[in-house]
Amino acid sequence: MFKYVIAVLAIILTGISPALAKRVALVIGNGAYEHTVPLPNPANDAEQMASKLRGLGFDVVAGQDQSYTDMRRTVMEFAKKAYGAEIALLFYAGHGMQVGGQNLLVPIDAKIEDETSLDFETISVDFILRQMSKDVKVQMVFLDACRDNPLARTLARRMGPSRSGNVGAGLAEIKVDDAGGEGSVIAFATSPGDVALDGEGSNSPFTSALVRHIDTPNASIQTIMTRVTGDVYEETEKRQRPWVNASLIGEVILNKTETGPTTDVAALGNAATSVPQAAAPAASSAATQSTIAWEREKLVWNTVKDSKTIADYQAYLDAYPNGTFANFARNSIKRLESANQVAAVNPAVVPGATATPAPAGLPDPQAAVPGTPETEAALGWNRTARRQVQTRLNLAGHNVGRPDGAFGPKTRAGVTNWQLANGISATGYFTPAQYSLLTAQTAGQYAAYQEEVARKQKAAAASRSTTQRRTNTTTTTRRTNNNNNNGGGMNPAGAAFIGGVLGGVIGGAIGR
Structure with missing residues (x-):
């Protein structure tokens, strides 16, 4: 009994062990759209996120390129597992849209022909959030779904001018209270209402940065998202800035590594919660070295990021072939090569x-x-x-x-x-x-086309000028006739009447 009490006290004092905490994640990536522009990266994004989250102890419910029916089934499976979880997490990559301030995730078989389609062909983010708020301590939402969506534009056209304003670009802001209260983190790939980039590599800029940082040892989720935001902002040349809204009463660390016994109680022999003293200096040294390496890489990148020379980006890649900014360096090289080719051609x-x-x-x-x-x-x-x-x-x-x-x-x-x-x-x-x-x-x-267009425009202008002249001539003639008829004294009927009267007067005078 004494050992049991000691073990309970150790857990209370050192925090819940990741091995004991219930973590559940829903990960969906939709890219193979049947009725709109397909996206190359969401399936890769979802696969890498699922793998990373499993390594962090999450029970992952995953789906790729899912139809409406598949998504409903996947969400239901997730909802059952998420009940009572320490952390419930949603990651979605693919097409999304907002209508009237409501965020909707788009399955691959959606057509979105009218407003009725929204209820029967899309999955509301609010619906999923409700499944994450049932006795769940912390909810985390990562939406890489702000990509340009032709289905939204089609819907806006069919709704007409009076209602098309309800269809917005990107996704709408989600208030943390909507996601279950104080223990919430909501992250978009870009600011609400903006459109995110799908990326030129195998992953989107947002997911690349998230996968890179989410398992950083002993880093809070707030710190992780700050680093993700910085990476995406730099890698997209300041065109995309992720948006994060958090309401947490304390730090949430997804990859907590023990650095040694934290209390005398934990040192009383509870193997599940204590770590040998020798591990502390090693862990501390590793963390320090990691920080130094990151600062060094960041310094190198800041030196070359605004370069117009391929060799500078290649120098970074030679030093950090798998570095934080490697994909951006490769994209910069492609862009410079393309520009050089255009200039040559x-x-x-x-x-x-x-x-x-x-x-x-x-x-x-x-x-x-x-x-x-x-x-x-x-x-x-x-x-x-x-x-x-x-x-x-x-x-x-x-x-x-x-x-x-x-x-x-x-x-x-x-x-x-x-x-x-x-x-x-x-x-x-x-x-x-x-x-x-x-x-x-x-x-x-095209030169011949422009000449033909110019010829037709000139002919049309000449035709309009001729028509205008004829109209002006006709109008002038009519005015002249009117002036002659009216300004000359009287019209023919009036003249005949007066003539008859005068003739009668004259004839009478002669007859008398």
């Missing part, structure tokens, strides 16, 4: 500019560089420029319909077909080098 390619003679195609390295929403966004096209791109695709023989500046499914299919025809990685999105090639290929046709 066509030094002044801008939408509407006259291009140089068409090259045979892109060099092999550029043909292998896949286009992404990010590489296309870097071109900075406005609506007029997008119409020009659509016109060039039509001229190249890949019909995308009437150029309207909106890159919908038909335009994306046209881009994909053009890429396939040129032996380029077919993604439906342009890189700068690919746009340079399209511009060069269609230089002659």
Whole structure:
């Protein structure tokens, strides 16, 4: 009995052991969408997060590329396990949307044809949060679901102008009280209402940083999310800043490593809660070395992050091939190589500019560089420029319909077909080098097209001028006639009447 009391006291004084705490996680990654733009990274994101969480002692309920029915079943399994958990965690990567301030996760078979579809084809985040608040001490939510979602735009168009404002970009803010009270952490890949990047590597920038830091020994979740936010902000060139809202009454440490007995009670022989004294200096030394290594790497990165030279980024990769900023360094190298290639092929390619003679195609390295929403966004096209791109695709023989500046499914299919025809990685999105090639290929046709448009505009203007002159002439003639009829004294009927009267008067006078 005495040993039992000692063991209980040791647990109270040293905290709940990770081995005894009940930790449950729901991890879902949806990318293979059937009715909208697929996403390459969510399945990888979910797989790596599930593996990392299992290593931290979580009972993980995981699903990848799930339909509506699959997601409901997975959430139900999670809800049953999460009841009474010390920590319940949700991680979701994939398409998401907000309608009227409500956040919705999108299964891969969703069509979202109208508002009715929302109740029967999406899963509400609030619904999952309710499952995480049943006698759960700490709730953690990580949503990498703020990606650009064409289904949301389709729904907004069909809702009409009066209600389309209910469909917002990105996700809506979640108040911590909504997730179960004081012990909550809510983290978005980017700020509420903003759109996050899917990334050019095998993982999104947010998930890459989260996987990198979440198992940091003896680091609180607040510290971890501060590091995640900093990494994403730097790796996306300050285009994306994760958003975190936490309400915790103390520190929550997911990877707590003991550094030695904390009290005399714990040292009385309870093997489950005590660690040999010799372990403390070793653990402390390891933590110090880890901090020094991190600061050193960060210093090197700060030196090269704004460089315009490939060699500088490569120097960082040589020193830290698996470093914190390795993916960003590789992306920077790709971007610089692409820019160099564009300059070599066509030094002044801008939408509407006259291009140089068409090259045979892109060099092999550029043909292998896949286009992404990010590489296309870097071109900075406005609506007029997008119409020009659509016109060039039509001229190249890949019909995308009437150029309207909106890159919908038909335009994306046209881009994909053009890429396939040129032996380029077919993604439906342009890189700068690919746009340079399209511009060069269609230089002659586009110049002829512009001449024809100018000729028609001139002819239309001449026709309008002629019509206006005729209208003016007719109007002038009518006014002249009116003036002659009215200003000359009287109209013919009036003249006849007066003439008859005068004739009668004269005739009477003669007759008398």
